[in-house]
Amino acid sequence: MKCPFCHHDDTQVIDTRVSEEGDTIRRRRRCAHCDKRFTTYERIELSMPVVVKKNGSRTDYDAAKLRSSLMLALRKRPVSAQAVDGAIQHIEEKLLSSGAREVMSGHIGELVMRELKRLDKIAYIRFASVYKSFEDVAEFQDVIAEVGPERKAPAS
Structure with missing residues (x-):
């Protein structure tokens, strides 16, 4: 030195x-x-991978953007700030542990969906409707069926 x-x-x-x-x-x-x-x-200096958008452009990873996306989906839902911080930490750990220098924005979207599904089913559906660009009610029904409680068949 x-x-x-x-x-x-x-x-x-x-x-x-x-x-x-x-x-x-x-x-x-x-x-x-x-x-x-x-x-x-x-x-320790860890660098997050560069985000490759759908149109091919590249941008730096932005934790604030990730947080705002989660908070928008979780708006008026009973999820603590601590749980949101934990979800962001899980996502960032997965991105860092991958070792990739670039990551597709769609992969980040999938990680967000996984965390929202664990945190709050309504927020998951909200995010999925925008992320997957739902075109009709049937797509909503598919996602609701995916997260809905499994119903027991009536006893005969």
Whole structure:
């Protein structure tokens, strides 16, 4: 690590501490040349894949857009903010763990649908109706049947 004061290459680590969350390491360093001290931080840097839209254009992943899509589907539904945060975290973990540098927007839509189906059936249907561009009532009925409770046959 170069000294920020004299730009000498020889610096020595004096103290190392891990943050309470365990995601950052703080190091106190001393320059062997000018004897000045400075602090460096090590953090994990994960980059989300680039999103490829239906028209082929590419855009940076936007967590705010993901959150607004979920919140729109969940509008006036009894789902906690903590549950929404958890859903976003699951989606982002799946995107990161895939290791892909690019991801189709449709794949993100499928991940959102999976999380909404788990969180709230009505929100799932709302999102699916827009995401899948329903053309008629039959498509709504298919999705409702997919998430609806299974009915027991009457005993004979």
